Amino acid sequence: MAEANGTQPVAAERQITSALLVIGDEILSGRTKDKNIGHIAERLTEIGADLREVRVVPDVEEDIVDALNALRRRYTYVFTTGGIGPTHDDITADAVAKAFGVSIDVDPRAKAMLLQFIAEKDLNEARLRMARIPAGADLIANSVSKAPGFRIGNVIVMAGVPAIMHAMLEVVLPTLDTGPRMLSETVLANAKEGDIAAPLKAIAERFPGVSIGSYPFTSDTGPNTNLVVRSRDPHALAAAREAVMAMVAGRQSVG
Amino acid sequence: MAEANGTQPVAAERQITSALLVIGDEILSGRTKDKNIGHIAERLTEIGADLREVRVVPDVEEDIVDALNALRRRYTYVFTTGGIGPTHDDITADAVAKAFGVSIDVDPRAKAMLLQFIAEKDLNEARLRMARIPAGADLIANSVSKAPGFRIGNVIVMAGVPAIMHAMLEVVLPTLDTGPRMLSETVLANAKEGDIAAPLKAIAERFPGVSIGSYPFTSDTGPNTNLVVRSRDPHALAAAREAVMAMVAGRQSVG
CATH class of the missing domain: 3.30.1370 (Ribosomal Protein S8; Chain: A, domain 1)
Structure with a gap:
């Protein structure tokens, strides 16, 4: 018994865990059928950073902040999908900044990425919203539409559109700590x-x-x-x- | 301002909210792709009992109990899918009993339902597990395989197999309080x-x-x-x- 108790914490330490927070009214109304949970689950299992919990919350800042704070304290990594586009209902970046208690503003690196894809004359205030990044975050390149995701602490913020999410996920996965694969x-x-x-x-x-x-x-x-x-x-x-x-x-x- | 504050609680009182707890290692490993969230979301939106949150948790009793207790206190209804079959990894009914602090045993009404579909000689101990129902729960008939779901308090426990879940959901929905439809x-x-x-x-x-x-x-x-x-x-x-x-x-x- 003593031996078993003695070995358990070592195994627990090596185990890398993940959670996924899906953000969007359209998933909860049934209008859009989620295609991201299954893909992220598969990829995290493959690399040994097992998905342990998923939550889906609406486009409500308080709900996003509360779920994010609960998950980021419990798991090694928290992935989010959705809510990083140019419209008024895209509030993920602001909610993440609030959860971490940091400021948020247009990030010159993110703006430069947008300019690779969007002509300067088309980079209106709305599109510039996609360059709003919480202070201290690292950007995640997006080969599909250029608007970046980002990582802050153990939280990885990705797009909800599957093709864009896939591209971001493949950029992030090689940078993560992983444990023995299931x-x-x-x-x-x-x-x-x-x-x-x-x-x-x-x-x-x-x-x-x-x-x-x-x-x-x-x-x-x-x-x-x-x-x-x-x-x-x-x-x-x-x-x-x-x-x-x-x-x-x-x-x-x-x- | 006073008027707006005065009317808000009335609207809030009439609003019926739901949460969904998806239970199963196979969803989190990516082996099985969830097909239930989108269907339940659509049906709840249609009847005016809006889905506000989804959680996916593994086949771990403590995780199920914790999620269930968090959700059932916050929302009018909580639906669960998965973990009510005959094998050792089907632990939902026991976890629900634990969350409510009630006993659980083979329910004669549930056993009678199973006998409609399973010959008495084939109703072994494992299959009889599917008749284990928390004390005080109402059964939910299942026209597909007969093994019932159940409702206890504001928690509605359904199968994970989509065709069976659909049948149970259609039995339950007409019995729910609903609010103005979105x-x-x-x-x-x-x-x-x-x-x-x-x-x-x-x-x-x-x-x-x-x-x-x-x-x-x-x-x-x-x-x-x-x-x-x-x-x-x-x-x-x-x-x-x-x-x-x-x-x-x-x-x-x-x-």
Whole structure:
């Protein structure tokens, strides 16, 4: 027991965690269907900076500030999407400045980036809003429309438009601290979820360092189940996967 | 000023708000792409019980309990999706019981529902887990697989599988209190977002009871913008929409 308690904090220290804050009335009204959560989740899992929580909040400054402050204290990184365009409902940058208690103004570096894409005569006051960046933030280049995202502290602010968000995310990911990757293997159960729940639970108890998920689906041949085995330890993963495969094979040879 | 302050609480009292708690490691790992948020958002908007916040949390009891307690105190209704199947990773019902401080056991009404679909010989311990319901909850019928959802207090617990969730949602929605619906109209700007931001902001300021959103997109003919005007007041909505259309038409006759 003492040994287990002694080793836990080390593992916890190495683990990098992320949260995502999706900002926008249009997601909450159902008008726009979010396409960003799944992509960000996949990419963070791939690099070992696991997504642990997502929140979606409206274009309301207080709600953005409160969610951001709750998340940035709890997770290694917080990503935001949405609300950094040129119109009056784009209030993310101001909300982030407020959450950090810093000033915000047109950033000459961001303005220079906009001028790569927008002629000076078209760079009106509204478009210049996209160059408003909280003091102390680093810019995140955007190869699609040039209007930058930014990073301040552990908060990474990205566009909501998927193609632009993707471009920004790929700029940011290589700069992040990462931990050991969560590895996963999927085993097709060839069974209904309820018929394998008991042996699956027994396997889950035998491998406490491995997370085993059960995902039912319906195929042409009827109900079936995907069993997903996940661990950061490749040896534990292989052993648990083998146990799951043996359980599935054992059922099939009987049935 | 006194009059405005006097009328505000009445409007606030009538407003029905909802939150959604999506439960599942598979959403946070990116393995499963959520298809429920957008559907629930649309349906709640349609009936006038607006979705105000979404959270996605992992299959971890403490995280579910904490999120549920935060949301159920703040919003009229809280919907959950996921984690009510037969396997060891389905822990939503137990977490809800814990959040409410009530006991949980196999509910005879829920067991009777399962027996409509599952032969008694196949109703093993694992499947019987799907009849574990917190004390004091009302069941929500499920026409697809029979395993019920439930409602306790202001919390509505639904399946994560979209077809089953849809069936449960349609059972629940007619039983909810609803407020005046948020109405919305979309006007195509035929302009880049940054070119109409200033007149749009002026319109937004003229109609404080109307929310005006600007959503850029790229079509075959280049960048364009949808302007979405939203209000619970049909007269205010019509007036703001007319102002937006006049602004768009004025720009086109000039250009």
